[in-house]
Amino acid sequence: xxxxxxIGGTHTDGVLLEGSEVVKANKLPTxxxxxxxxxxxxxxxxxxxxxxxxxxxxxxxxxxxxxxIMQEEFEEVGLVLIPGTxxxxxxxxxxxxxxxxxxxxxxxGREIEQIDQQELKxxxxxxxxxxxxxxxxxxxxxxxxxxxxxxxxxxxxxxxxEIENIVxxxxxxxxxNYPRRVATTYxxxxxxxxxxxxxxxxxxxxxxxxxTVPVYILKADGGTMPLKDAYQLPIESINSGPAASIMGMLxxxxxxxxxVGVDIGGTTTDISLFVDGEPLFxxxxxxxxxxxxxxxxxxxxxxxxxxxxLVKVEGGxxxxxxxxKGVAACYGGxxxxxxxxxxxxxxxxxxxxxxxxxxxxxxxNSLDLEVVExxxxxxxxxxxxxxxxxxxxxxxxxxxxxxxxxxxxxxTKIEPQQLVGIGGPAQALIPKLAEALDLEFVLPxxxxxxxxxxxxxxxxxxxxxxxxxxxxxxxxxxELGIKKKVTQDFNLEDAKQEVKKNLQEELAEQDPExxxxxxxxxxxxxxxxxTGRIIEVAAxxxxxxxxxx
Amino acid sequence: xxxxAKNKLGLIFFPAFDWAISPSHPEREERLLYTKDQVLEExxxxxEGIKEYNPIVAQLKDVNRTHICIPDAEEIVSxxxxxxxxxxIKAGELVMEGEVDSAFAIIRPPGxxxxxxxxxxxxxxxxxxxxxxxxxxxQKYGSELKIAFVDTDAHHADGxxxxxxxxxxxxxxxxxxxxxTLFPGTGSVDxxxxxxxxxxxxxxxxxPNTTDQGLHYALDNLILPILDDFEPDLVxxxxxxxxxxxxxxxxxxITAQGYAELNEKLxxxxxxxxxxxxxESALPYVNVGIILAMAGLDYSYxxxxxxxxxxxxxxxxxxxxxxxxxxxxxxxxxxRDQIDLQERFAGEEYYTTQRSVFYDTAQIREEQQxxxxxxxxxSGVMMIESQALPSSVGPAKVIxxxxxxxxxxxxxxxxxxxAAKNDSQFVSAxxxxxxxxxxxxxxx
Numbered sequence: 001x002x003x004x005x006x007i008g009g010t011h012t013d014g015v016l017l018e019g020s021e022v023v024k025a026n027k028l029p030t031x032x033x034x035x036x037x038x039x040x041x042x043x044x045x046x047x048x049x050x051x052x053x054x055x056x057x058x059x060x061x062x063x064x065x066x067x068x069i070m071q072e073e074f075e076e077v078g079l080v081l082i083p084g085t086x087x088x089x090x091x092x093x094x095x096x097x098x099x100x101x102x103x104x105x106x107x108x109g110r111e112i113e114q115i116d117q118q119e120l121k122x123x124x125x126x127x128x129x130x131x132x133x134x135x136x137x138x139x140x141x142x143x144x145x146x147x148x149x150x151x152x153x154x155x156x157x158x159x160x161x162e163i164e165n166i167v168x169x170x171x172x173x174x175x176x177n178y179p180r181r182v183a184t185t186y187x188x189x190x191x192x193x194x195x196x197x198x199x200x201x202x203x204x205x206x207x208x209x210x211x212t213v214p215v216y217i218l219k220a221d222g223g224t225m226p227l228k229d230a231y232q233l234p235i236e237s238i239n240s241g242p243a244a245s246i247m248g249m250l251x252x253x254x255x256x257x258x259x260v261g262v263d264i265g266g267t268t269t270d271i272s273l274f275v276d277g278e279p280l281f282x283x284x285x286x287x288x289x290x291x292x293x294x295x296x297x298x299x300x301x302x303x304x305x306x307x308x309x310l311v312k313v314e315g316g317x318x319x320x321x322x323x324x325k326g327v328a329a330c331y332g333g334x335x336x337x338x339x340x341x342x343x344x345x346x347x348x349x350x351x352x353x354x355x356x357x358x359x360x361x362x363x364x365n366s367l368d369l370e371v372v373e374x375x376x377x378x379x380x381x382x383x384x385x386x387x388x389x390x391x392x393x394x395x396x397x398x399x400x401x402x403x404x405x406x407x408x409x410x411x412t413k414i415e416p417q418q419l420v421g422i423g424g425p426a427q428a429l430i431p432k433l434a435e436a437l438d439l440e441f442v443l444p445x446x447x448x449x450x451x452x453x454x455x456x457x458x459x460x461x462x463x464x465x466x467x468x469x470x471x472x473x474x475x476x477x478x479e480l481g482i483k484k485k486v487t488q489d490f491n492l493e494d495a496k497q498e499v500k501k502n503l504q505e506e507l508a509e510q511d512p513e514x515x516x517x518x519x520x521x522x523x524x525x526x527x528x529x530x531t532g533r534i535i536e537v538a539a540x541x542x543x544x545x546x547x548x549x
Numbered sequence: 550x551x552x553x554a555k556n557k558l559g560l561i562f563f564p565a566f567d568w569a570i571s572p573s574h575p576e577r578e579e580r581l582l583y584t585k586d587q588v589l590e591e592x593x594x595x596x597e598g599i600k601e602y603n604p605i606v607a608q609l610k611d612v613n614r615t616h617i618c619i620p621d622a623e624e625i626v627s628x629x630x631x632x633x634x635x636x637x638i639k640a641g642e643l644v645m646e647g648e649v650d651s652a653f654a655i656i657r658p659p660g661x662x663x664x665x666x667x668x669x670x671x672x673x674x675x676x677x678x679x680x681x682x683x684x685x686x687x688q689k690y691g692s693e694l695k696i697a698f699v700d701t702d703a704h705h706a707d708g709x710x711x712x713x714x715x716x717x718x719x720x721x722x723x724x725x726x727x728x729x730t731l732f733p734g735t736g737s738v739d740x741x742x743x744x745x746x747x748x749x750x751x752x753x754x755x756x757p758n759t760t761d762q763g764l765h766y767a768l769d770n771l772i773l774p775i776l777d778d779f780e781p782d783l784v785x786x787x788x789x790x791x792x793x794x795x796x797x798x799x800x801x802x803i804t805a806q807g808y809a810e811l812n813e814k815l816x817x818x819x820x821x822x823x824x825x826x827x828x829e830s831a832l833p834y835v836n837v838g839i840i841l842a843m844a845g846l847d848y849s850y851x852x853x854x855x856x857x858x859x860x861x862x863x864x865x866x867x868x869x870x871x872x873x874x875x876x877x878x879x880x881x882x883x884x885r886d887q888i889d890l891q892e893r894f895a896g897e898e899y900y901t902t903q904r905s906v907f908y909d910t911a912q913i914r915e916e917q918q919x920x921x922x923x924x925x926x927x928s929g930v931m932m933i934e935s936q937a938l939p940s941s942v943g944p945a946k947v948i949x950x951x952x953x954x955x956x957x958x959x960x961x962x963x964x965x966x967x968a969a970k971n972d973s974q975f976v977s978a979x980x981x982x983x984x985x986x987x988x989x990x991x992x993x
Contacts, residue, residue: 083850085834085850085851085852085853085854086587086590086591086837086850086851087550087591087592087593087837087841087850088552088846088847088849088850089850090551091550091551091552092550092551092592094551104854106854107583107586107587107590107829107833108583108829112854113854140590141590176586176589176590177589177590177592177595178590178591178592179550179591179592179595180592180595284595292550292592292595399602399603400603401562401601401602401603402603403562403563403564403565403566403585404565404566404567404568405565405567405568405628405629405632406567408563408603408604408606408632409606409628520566522566522578522579522582523572523577523578523579524579525572525573525577525579528573529573530572530573534579534582
């Protein structure tokens with residue numbers, strides 16, 4: 001059996017799954033000051049009647065890293081940047097203690113300026129003098145050639161034993177985009193210590209419960225990572241909330257073709273997309289607290305309008321959200337909400353219709369409408385908001401830049417065919433939304449704990465990028481720390497095999513299906529002669545749902 | 550990133566990674582590979598205010614608005630050309646619609662060696678992307694738009710010059726390595742435009758080994774003053790990058806800093822990539838420099854790996870040669886309205902000339918007989934007899950009615966077209982009517 005626990009801002013949901021069936025579920029208030037305790041309580045209740053041997057694994061979806069970054073509760077980390085030439089480095093000197101040093105690597109991974117050891121030592125000495133004991137080293141084009149990052153690390157280790165933790169950017173992310181790599185590496189470093197403490201507390205707690213099963217952490221990309229990776233890459237766990245919800249829809253929603261996922265929360269509505277039955281990725285990387293990162297994540301757009309959004313009349317105009325004044329009136333709240341509009345029409349089973357009507361009445365009067373008419377208008381307002389947002393999303397996604405003639409001429413457009421909806425008022429709202437969008441709809445059962453189901457059933461994911469330059473005779477897979485020699489005849493097919501083999505070893509599972517997401521090969525021509533090839537191959541174990549065992 | 554662009558910049562970056570003229574041609578898949586890597590690694594697309602767009606695919610009617618393809622556009626033009634032209638059109642529309650302040654189209658293949666009449670590819674260009682864009686914009690937003698080109702490619706922009714040689718609403722300035730030392734050989738200071746657009750063509754040949762100093766001297770003392778006078782609605786930088794000091798095909802010594810500063814001063818509404826074949830050592834840095842300069846951002850940290858400050862020094866002889874040409878051209882520009890055009894374009898009713906056009910890429914030689922009507926009411930109907938060799942098609946007669954064509958020129962044009970249709974010495978006849986946005990043709 002599998003345990004899935006989703007720690008949200010207000011509630012923590014836990015499920016115990018047998019295959020994909022929910023055997024037991026619970027909902028607890030989240031203790032923000034002690035997430036580990038909340039998680040352990042949830043686990044304890046779920047496994048209370050079980051023989052612990054029956055549990056195969058636990059997956060946690062936590063907001064810890066997101067919270068630490070948003071609330072700026074982190075440790076000071078020194079950034080050592082090797083930017084070479086290009087953009088003004090002040091634009092991405094994210095740490096208040098950033099040092100820029102000489103040295104440079106070019107776009108083909110050639111060292112074009114050496115590290116100045118003396119300068120480096122002086123600048124690190126300054127950091128040490130400021131009390132810094134953690135350093136992140138980020139070099140431009142380090143994913144093409146990590147040598148300078150490694151060299152700087154060696155020098156710091158040798159000369160400054162007081163530096164207890166050194167992180168290298170090429171080991172955190174393998175793609176190009178230096179400012180994002182700096183941000184990702186920096187954020188990863190500033191939360192790492194607290195995150196390790198948190199994970200250790202959970203492990204200790206589980207030991208006490210005598211639950212010695214593998215623990216996995218849900219990532220933004222809808223996959224999970226084992227704890228050994230989570231220690232190294234806590235940043236991957238940001239935005240796991242929406243990822244849990246999307247994976248939950250995938251597990252419970254009979255999703256195929258092109259599907260729009262709608263998660264209706266209290267103050268927001270989250271919109272996601274599935275193409276050919278698979279969740280879509282954010283084209284760049286995730287953004288968090290103003291930092292653009294290279295953390296791979298599932299596509300999700302938030303609309304500031306949800307079930308508890310306040311309905312009001314301003315200057316004779318109906319308006320909904322973005323404020324929230326507690327729960328809906330039909331559940332005992334004080335002010336009218338979208339949910340009350342539904343309740344007044346008798347569409348919410350467990351809400352008090354009368355209270356909803358009373359809350360909406362003054363607004364209806366001010367607009368000279370019957371409550372029923374107002375309620376319809378509120379729903380119409382909400383539906384239009386979602387519809388506009390979806391159109392905006394599709395326009396953006398369908399105009400993604402492409403770089404080949406073939407793609408420009410053949411790229412198919414994303415056209416949704418169905419809608420899957422979860423969240424409190426989904427039952428009442430999704431049919432109306434589907435009608436407005438002219439789509440079929442699906443309403444999963446268990447919609448109250450879908451996120452926890454998504455976390456519980458998510459597979460391990462991993463991705464990496466191979467870059468080979470056969471003229472220079474090397475190939476590397478930055479994230480896996482692989483750099484090796486290749487001969488002139490190393491080709492695209494060899495590169496695909498190489499990357500698959502390494503990713504398979506890394507995943508340590510039986511026959512994980514690995515997908516090649518990029519495969520490019522360019523002939524290098526110098527003086528009318530082909531002198532080598534540049535090959536780039538990206539591969540991933542894509543997110544998916546664990547089949548029952 | 551902790552920065553926001555001062556000017557909203559649209560970027561049409563279309564490296565056409567699956568297209569080459571031939572496998573080892575300078576216009577091959579690899580040309581913008583390192584530029585892509587540099588742009589991605591620098592994170593330029595994350596800067597607020599810099600946004601990337603896809604090209605549209607231009608239509609054949611967009612080509613026919615600017616060119617007369619012989620035998621026809623279907624025969625000459627392929628999808629990659631239409632996408633490159635569509636990249637320029639997209640850039641122009643973004644600016645005209647106010648979606649961005651300026652736009653840079655990093656597209657290939659380039660266009661500035663493509664003439665009005667097209668028999669094939671020359672100087673790696675088949676159709677003129679920027680001219681197709683300009684004519685598209687004039688069609689959509691009004692033919693009275695005043696356009697200024699500043700072509701900074703190391704090769705003379707003979708194609709764009711040819712298309713607008715007699716068009717008074719388009720100022721075409723080309724600065725290039727002296728034609729006596731480089732393809733296509735033209736672009737001397739005395740090529741100054743046709744009778745309907747005198748001094749709207751300006752050519753400043755620069756001596757080989759000209760550096761940033763010489764380029765900026767010309768910019769400050771000739772180009773910017775002329776632009777101030779002309780007051781264009783749109784300034785277009787045909788941004789060739791082959792006068793970079795590392796370019797394998799030319800002998801100029803411009804740096805990425807020099808290029809970026811040029812774009813800062815020129816502040817073009819549009820920049821359209823032309824040539825530039827130092828694909829590893831120049832293009833990645835020059836393109837990043839132009840993008841930052843156009844966005845109004847600090848570009849002072851951009852330097853080529855082998856940059857040496859001495860590269861900007863040039864000999865006194867070079868400086869003097871440039872100054873002499875700048876002074877000469879400035880005087881012509883200032884006295885442009887006092888020049889007796891009847892005398893200069895000696896002739897009764899028509900100004901006639903002939904020229905030979907060599908298509909180096911397609912290995913074709915074309916002979917042209919050209920007649921322009923000396924008209925006081927419009928820039929004058931143009932008639933061209935064109936014969937290309939080798940060619941599967943025989944001699945052609947081409948009549949071009951300019952924008953704001955007067956009734957008399959129009960009538961003459963149509964009469965000439967009817968006559969050419971029945972004239973046994975021409976295999977085909979074409980009439981391009983700019984005001985009515987149509988190209989008609991007949992062939993035997």
